Structure formats: structure tokens, C-alpha cells
């Protein structure tokens with residue numbers, strides 16, 4: 001999987017996607033997950049999908065093939081989001097989705113498949129992660145292609161009241177408390193009245 005990405009045209013996509021003026025929060029510049037450059041490198045970006053899959057397999061070891069483990073975990077998550085939204089949003093449709101901390105887009109793609117008529121935005125601080133998913137997505141013909149935004153989830157630059165669903169999936173456990181506060185405040189800011197914030201994480 002890693003070789004396939006490294007030998008693709010991901011580098012061109014990276015040039016288009018990155019915001020060279022983005023200022024990273026200090027915690028993001030620390031070594032992380034045993035990578036000296038934290039999340040800001042090609043190595044971590046290409047190893048993230050196999051790592052994500054193996055985490056799911058560890059949670060549900062009996063699932064075979066390995067993709068089945070991810071599907072079970074994500075289906076549980078998506079069903080809870082859908083139920084909650086139906087119950088509390090006055091049955092309003094999900095038209096706009098923001099996936100903060102989308103990484104290589106696994107959560108964003110699952111959300112898009114659950115709510116296919118919605119316009120989704122995947123946002124992350126690592127342009128390496130975004131380039132990996134954007135390069136792959138460019139080959140697909142989705143009716144509403146996902147937008148990929150290189151920004152800090154604490155200050156997205158996106159309009160207030162513009163999303164029906166804001167997701168923070170497996171993001172907060174990687175952040176210091178002050179960043180979690182910033183992320184949740186920003187999620188509330190961009191959420192439409194009656195919208196849903198889905199905050200999911202490891203216990």
C-alpha cells in the first residue's frame with residue numbers, strides 16, 4: 001500500500017493542496033507516534049492506512065477479511081450519527097459535512113457514502129495526509145467530489161452556520177486540552193442550528 005502511494009503523482013497534488021502560510025500549533029510540531037516529524041511527513045502519510053486497518057482488526061480480531069473490521073466499527077459510528085441526527089434535527093437532511101482531522105480521509109469517505117447527497121469537506125493540519133486521499137479521490141467520479149482543506153481545525157476559516165454535521169473522529173486523543181477546547185468551539189461555530197457534532201474517540 002505504501003509503495004503504491006509513493007510511486008503515484010501524489011507530490012503534484014501536495015503542491016496544490018498545501019497552504020504554505022499555515023501556522024502549526026506548537027503541539028503539532030512534536031515527534032509523535034514514533035515519527036520524528038510527527039504528522040508532517042510522507043512516511044507517516046503512507047503508513048497511516050495500513051495502521052488504521054490494523055487498529056480496527058485489533059479491536060475486532062475475529063473479523064475477516066481485515067476490511068470487515070473497519071466496516072463494523074464505522075457502521076456502528078455512522079448508525080449512531082444518523083439516529084441522533086434524525087432525533088434531534090427535526091428530520092432535516094444532511095447537506096453539508098465537515099470532517100475535522102480527516103487524516104487520509106477514511107472517516108470522510110465513510111461519511112460521504114452514508115450521506116451521498118451531501119457535500120463533504122475533509123480538513124486536516126497535515127497536507128501530506130490530505131495529498132494521499134485527494135490523489136486517490138481525483139480518480140473517482142463522485143457526484144459531489146469531496147473538498148480537501150489544509151487548515152487548523154481550531155480556526156478553519158469556514159463560514160459560521162454552514163454545516164449540518166461536524167465530525168471529530170479519533171482526533172481529540174491526539175490533542176492537548178486547550179486544542180480540544182478550540183476544536184469543539186470551532187465545531188459549534190460552523191454548525192447550523194439543529195446540526196450534529198459527532199465526537200468519537202478511544203476510551
Ligand SMILES: C[S@@+](CC[C@H](N)C(=O)[O-])C[C@H]1O[C@@H](n2cnc3c(N)ncnc32)[C@H](O)[C@@H]1O
Nearest residue numbers: 101102103106107124125126152153169170171
Ligand atoms: C487519528 S487521525 C484521525 C483519523 C480520521 N478522522 C479517521 O477517523 O480515520 C487524527 C488527525 O487529527 C489531525 N489533527 C490534529 N490536530 C488537528 C487540528 N488542530 N486541526 C486539524 N487537524 C488536526 C491530525 O493531523 C490527524 O490527521
